[in-house]
Amino acid sequence: MYMDAVSEVKARISIEDVIGEYVRLKRTGRNYKGLSPFTNEKTPSFVVSPDKNIWHDFSSGKGGDVFTFIMQAENIEFKDALELLARKAGVDLDQFNDKTKTTVKKEPLYEVLKDAAHFYQKSLLKNKKAMDYLSKKRKFNKQTVLDFQIGYSPDSGNALFEYLKKKGHKTDLMKKTGLLSEYRGKDQDMFRGRIMLPLADSFGRVVGFTARILEDNPKAPKYINTPSTILYDKSRHVYGLHLAKNAIKEQKFSVVVEGNLDVVSSHQVGVKNVVAIAGTALTKFQTKSLAGLSENIRLSFDQDRAGLAATERSLEVVADQSVNLSVITVPEGKDPDELIQKNPAAWQEAINNYEYATDWVIKKYAQEFDLSKPNGKRDFGDKVTEILRKIKDPIEREHYIDLTANMAGISAQALKERIYQKSQTTETKIKKPVKQIAKDDQKLVELKKSVDQLLSITLFMIGTRRFLKDLSGEIFPTLEQKAVFEFLIKNETAEPNITKYPQLREQEDYVKILAVNFEELFQDIETLELQYEAERLKNKIIEQYVRVKKLEISEQLATADKNQERVLLKESGKLVKMLSEKKVQNG
Numbered sequence: 001m002y003m004d005a006v007s008e009v010k011a012r013i014s015i016e017d018v019i020g021e022y023v024r025l026k027r028t029g030r031n032y033k034g035l036s037p038f039t040n041e042k043t044p045s046f047v048v049s050p051d052k053n054i055w056h057d058f059s060s061g062k063g064g065d066v067f068t069f070i071m072q073a074e075n076i077e078f079k080d081a082l083e084l085l086a087r088k089a090g091v092d093l094d095q096f097n098d099k100t101k102t103t104v105k106k107e108p109l110y111e112v113l114k115d116a117a118h119f120y121q122k123s124l125l126k127n128k129k130a131m132d133y134l135s136k137k138r139k140f141n142k143q144t145v146l147d148f149q150i151g152y153s154p155d156s157g158n159a160l161f162e163y164l165k166k167k168g169h170k171t172d173l174m175k176k177t178g179l180l181s182e183y184r185g186k187d188q189d190m191f192r193g194r195i196m197l198p199l200a201d202s203f204g205r206v207v208g209f210t211a212r213i214l215e216d217n218p219k220a221p222k223y224i225n226t227p228s229t230i231l232y233d234k235s236r237h238v239y240g241l242h243l244a245k246n247a248i249k250e251q252k253f254s255v256v257v258e259g260n261l262d263v264v265s266s267h268q269v270g271v272k273n274v275v276a277i278a279g280t281a282l283t284k285f286q287t288k289s290l291a292g293l294s295e296n297i298r299l300s301f302d303q304d305r306a307g308l309a310a311t312e313r314s315l316e317v318v319a320d321q322s323v324n325l326s327v328i329t330v331p332e333g334k335d336p337d338e339l340i341q342k343n344p345a346a347w348q349e350a351i352n353n354y355e356y357a358t359d360w361v362i363k364k365y366a367q368e369f370d371l372s373k374p375n376g377k378r379d380f381g382d383k384v385t386e387i388l389r390k391i392k393d394p395i396e397r398e399h400y401i402d403l404t405a406n407m408a409g410i411s412a413q414a415l416k417e418r419i420y421q422k423s424q425t426t427e428t429k430i431k432k433p434v435k436q437i438a439k440d441d442q443k444l445v446e447l448k449k450s451v452d453q454l455l456s457i458t459l460f461m462i463g464t465r466r467f468l469k470d471l472s473g474e475i476f477p478t479l480e481q482k483a484v485f486e487f488l489i490k491n492e493t494a495e496p497n498i499t500k501y502p503q504l505r506e507q508e509d510y511v512k513i514l515a516v517n518f519e520e521l522f523q524d525i526e527t528l529e530l531q532y533e534a535e536r537l538k539n540k541i542i543e544q545y546v547r548v549k550k551l552e553i554s555e556q557l558a559t560a561d562k563n564q565e566r567v568l569l570k571e572s573g574k575l576v577k578m579l580s581e582k583k584v585q586n587g
Contacts, residue, residue, distance in 0.1 A: 008091050019032075037057075045059045046059065058449070110205050123152045148243070161180060196209050258301055269347070362404055446544055467537075475541060
């Protein structure tokens with residue numbers, strides 16, 4: 001159960017977001033940094049690597065994945081950490097109770113949904129009213145309907161249910177896909193009398209449906225969607241991505257609209273780098289999916305207050321990502337589908353006349369307030385400050401401070417002071433401090449940190465591994481440190497990317513920590529200096545190990561009998577010899 005559940009949770013959450021609830025993090029290159037939650041340090045040495053899905057605290061020597069952090073931060077066991085993070089990620093742990101079922105669980109669901117989409121397509125061909133709606137009102141041609149697998153759900157109440165039963169699908173699987181609902185104790189079709197738009201993943205597999213009512217009814221919602229399932233999560237889903245991804249790569253930007261039918265209309269007129277989201281703003285998951293194809297994303301949301309709020313929230317989502325977010329203004333207050341129906345060329349023109357999202361939002365707010373009056377300037381400043389405060393790049397922030405100050409007729413210094421005040425207020429609102437973990441013996445902590453540094457150098461610099469030969473496995477405090485040490489001793493010429501070796505599969509997270517260690521401390525140091533550093537660390541580790549062991553022996557001697565005392569004194573003699581041999585080697 002655990003391995004499948006852990007993988008699913010890790011796939012659904014961002015390690016920087018989770019740890020950011022406990023530690024105030026700032027982006028530094030590819031990683032994030034903050035003050036150690038486990039020590040009282042004054043200089044940030046706590047590092048989170050989203051690429052490696054790992055964290056490392058140089059101050060305390062601790063590190064690991066998101067589960068390790070939660071266990072230490074909350075002082076809880078792994079099982080409790082899994083449950084806590086599963087709730088954050090929206091993962092139902094019950095689905096992982098039977099591991100043998102988990103591995104085959106999703107495939108039958110895909111089959112149910114594929115057959116359902118086929119049934120809806122066949123039903124469309126039999127319903128003239130639905131066909132007329134698509135061809136005459138929406139003006140979709142046959143190829144478009146086929147490309148998007150558009151269908152129709154009969155209004156009988158159980159037509160799909162009976163069809164899927166005949167195909168051999170079990171009722172519980174139909175329920176798990178969101179295709180059935182219970183009415184008066186009986187299983188009924190969830191979708192009835194509606195135009196059906198299949199929701200597909202990036203590979204084109206159907207994961208759910210959006211359903212538009214065919215005959216408008218004030219008592220019924222115009223659109224209903226598949227509820228959250230094992231396959232479908234609206235916060236992650238990007239409608240039309242499987243059909244748009246090649247065009248996004250070619251055009252080097254994506255267009256995000258609010259309506260699925262806007263996507264269909266746009267694709268029909270040849271503008272195919274268009275997708276839609278379900279919701280009022282981009283999520284991090286959706287942004288990552290799109291940014292993987294192109295870092296340029298253009299939003300075409302409604303131009304009303306809700307669209308402004310959605311754009312502002314989207315700006316916050318992409319603040320820590322390498323994304324260029326822009327806004328497309330559709331003329332005459334129309335949605336893209338209306339504009340396309342009237343003039344497809346005007347849709348392409350609107351896409352080309354984009355404006356950077358920050359500029360667009362600031363101008364929108366400038367139109368809301370009377371900037372000739374003090375209270376208008378104050379309210380405008382309040383709104384814009386929230387936007388400017390979240391801009392990470394100092395040069396970009398300075399640009400928008402000057403722009404906003406000129407627009408409102410206020411001084412840039414006054415605006416900077418307002419941003420500072422807001423930031424100070426926010427600093428006091430961190431969710432909760434991490435509980436200080438009981439300190440390890442400081443000498444042992446320092447030994448662990450030195451070992452991490454030596455292993456990170458010898459792992460990534462093959463020529464320094466000779467310094468490990470003077471050490472023995474007993475010196476290494478943890479099992480994972482010992483495992484990496486023994487591997488490097490046996491594989492002196494193994495290439496640095498050794499995570500591919502099965503011998504270290506269980507130490508994969510620790511190897512990632514060593515990679516972060518090397519990147520932060522050593523990657524810019526010349527080879528000769530690294531060799532000196534490796535030798536210095538080797539000698540330091542021996543000294544630290546002797547101190548730790550002597551302390552242990554002195555504590556044990558206080559309660560030892562004569563036989564134990566002889567053993568302990570003999571061990572102490574070995575330590576003295578080890579230290580003297582090191583001094584002889586160093587001249």
